[in-house]
Amino acid sequence: MFIETPKAQVSKSKEDTFNFLNELSNFKQLMPENISKFEVLSENRFLFALKGMPEIVLEKKEQTPFNKLILGAASEKLPFTLTADIIELEDDKSEVVLSFSGDFNAMMAMMIKTPITNFINTLSTNLEKI
Numbered sequence: 001m002f003i004e005t006p007k008a009q010v011s012k013s014k015e016d017t018f019n020f021l022n023e024l025s026n027f028k029q030l031m032p033e034n035i036s037k038f039e040v041l042s043e044n045r046f047l048f049a050l051k052g053m054p055e056i057v058l059e060k061k062e063q064t065p066f067n068k069l070i071l072g073a074a075s076e077k078l079p080f081t082l083t084a085d086i087i088e089l090e091d092d093k094s095e096v097v098l099s100f101s102g103d104f105n106a107m108m109a110m111m112i113k114t115p116i117t118n119f120i121n122t123l124s125t126n127l128e129k130i
Contacts, residue, residue: 001109003117004099005124007087012130014088017096018066020130021084024058030126032119045074050119058082079103082120098124 010017020026024046028038037049041057049055057074061081072081080102087095098120104112 001102001104001113001116002099003101003113003120005097005120008096008098008124008127009089010094010096010127010130011092012094013092014086014094015066017086017094018069021069021086021096022060022063024060026130027123029130030123032122050115053115096124096127098127 012020024043025040027046027048028035031038031048032050034051035048036051037047037055039047041047045057045059047055047057056078058071059074060069061072062068062070067086069084069086070081071083073079080100083099083101085097085099087097089095100116100120102109102116
């Protein structure tokens with residue numbers, strides 16, 4: 001399953017945008033209003049839960065400074081990644097595309113596609129406000 005957000009325009013340089021996303025505590029600002037829990041577990045991991053959903057632990061999997069940050073599920077039960085691709089538009093403006101990629105059976109994919117799409121679209125929309 002692959003879901004990609006529309007491009008989000010951020011009023012920060014590519015470097016500042018990357019540094020913002022690389023500091024996992026900043027994800028709290030991007031979360032939807034229905035977040036019920038958010039906790040930074042380490043410099044490379046954080047946990048969050050949305051009301052009515054199980055807790056999810058995300059960890060940094062890979063990064064290319066100022067261009068890309070890949071977070072992935074810490075649990076093997078739900079293997080997925082959340083990737084932020086950062087493109088420079090101007091010195092103080094960048095663009096971010098968030099993409100979700102997961103390996104799920106058809107039934108699971110059908111159940112989570114809409115909530116995941118809404119979730120990453122909210123992250124993207126909130127990113128434009130930072």
